[in-house]
Structure formats: structure tokens, C-alpha cells
Amino acid sequence: MLQISSSSTNQSPSARKLCRCGGYIKTWTSWTDLNPRRRFEACEMSRRNKGNGHHWELLDATTCAIGKELIPRLLRRMRAMEKDLKLIEEQKKEVEDKLKMVEREKKELEYKVGELGRQKRVLEVNRMGQRPRENRIWGISFMSLGLGFLVFMMMLCILSNWLTFPGGNFEKLMIN
Numbered sequence: 001m002l003q004i005s006s007s008s009t010n011q012s013p014s015a016r017k018l019c020r021c022g023g024y025i026k027t028w029t030s031w032t033d034l035n036p037r038r039r040f041e042a043c044e045m046s047r048r049n050k051g052n053g054h055h056w057e058l059l060d061a062t063t064c065a066i067g068k069e070l071i072p073r074l075l076r077r078m079r080a081m082e083k084d085l086k087l088i089e090e091q092k093k094e095v096e097d098k099l100k101m102v103e104r105e106k107k108e109l110e111y112k113v114g115e116l117g118r119q120k121r122v123l124e125v126n127r128m129g130q131r132p133r134e135n136r137i138w139g140i141s142f143m144s145l146g147l148g149f150l151v152f153m154m155m156l157c158i159l160s161n162w163l164t165f166p167g168g169n170f171e172k173l174m175i176n
Contacts, residue, residue: 019043019055027059036071
């Protein structure tokens with residue numbers, strides 16, 4: 001049997017009732033299974049010291065049989081729903097925390113991707129800057145090779161003429 005009660009004080013401080021013990025008398029509402037929604041007056045000290053001559057008085061008539069059956073059942077359903085709601089709110093909080101963590105990781109990864117992109121662009125610029133030098137080196141190499149080949153052919157021609165014409169009589173060769 002669950003015993004829950006709530007207090008309401010609508011009286012001005014000067015109109016408050018006092019118990020024999022000197023404590024204030026408050027109006028309460030019972031939420032127990034036996035007296036659901038039944039109002040009563042009790043001394044605020046009686047909650048700590050049960051009995052002992054403190055003021056306690058029922059204000060409402062007893063609840064009907066259907067009310068005594070229906071209200072506790074509705075209260076249990078309401079408490080179960082509140083418990084479920086609390087569990088759902090806890091799960092929601094966990095999901096929100098995970099979402100924040102994933103968003104933080106996403107931002108970190110986006111930053112790293114940006115850094116890698118910047119590094120890639122720097123490397124591409126450096127590589128593009130080296131290509132003209134490489135092209136110049138290849139051009140110079142091919143030009144040197146071509147000039148070397150031309151010099152070699154000229155030397156070969158000169159050497160072959162010198163070997164075939166020991167007297168250097170080039171005009172006799174042309175007549176025959």
C-alpha cells in the first residue's frame with residue numbers, strides 16, 4: 001500500500017490553525033490505495049511523531065467502491081508511465097551525448113581532411129614547380145645528345161675522307 005500525500009496551504013499566516021503541540025495544521029490530500037484523493041487536516045509535526053495527540057481530521061467523505069478500485073489502478077498506470085518516461089528521457093540523454101561525441105569526431109575528421117587537402121595542394125604545387133626544371137634538364141640533355149651525335153657524325157665524315165683519300169686528292173675522286 002503506497003502512502004503518498006500532498007499539502008496545500010491556502011490560508012493567510014494569521015488565519016492558520018494551530019495544533020495542541022504548537023505546530024501548524026495543514027490540509028493534505030491522501031493518495032493511498034485505501035483513501036485515494038481524500039482530503040484531511042493534520043498537524044505538520046504529526047508526520048514526524050505519529051500519534052502523540054496531534055491534530056488529525058478527515059475532511060471528505062469516503063471514496064465510493066468504484067473510485068477505490070479505479071483510482072489506485074489509474075495511479076499505478078500513471079506511475080508506470082512516468083517510470084517509462086524517465087527511462088526514455090535517460091536513453092534520450094545517452095543518445096544526445098553520443099550524438100555530441102560523434103559530431104565532435106566528425107569535426108575533428110573534417111579538420112584532418114582539410115589539413116590533408118592543404119598538404120596535397122602544397123605537394124602538387126611543389127611537383128608542378130619542379131616539372132619545368134625537369135623539362136629543361138631533359139631538353140638540355142637531348143640537345144646535348146643531338147649535338148654530340150652531330151659532332152660524332154662530322155668527325156666520322158672527316159675521318160672517312162682522310163682515310164679514303166690519303167693524298168687529299170679530292171678532285172681525282174670526283175672525275176672518275
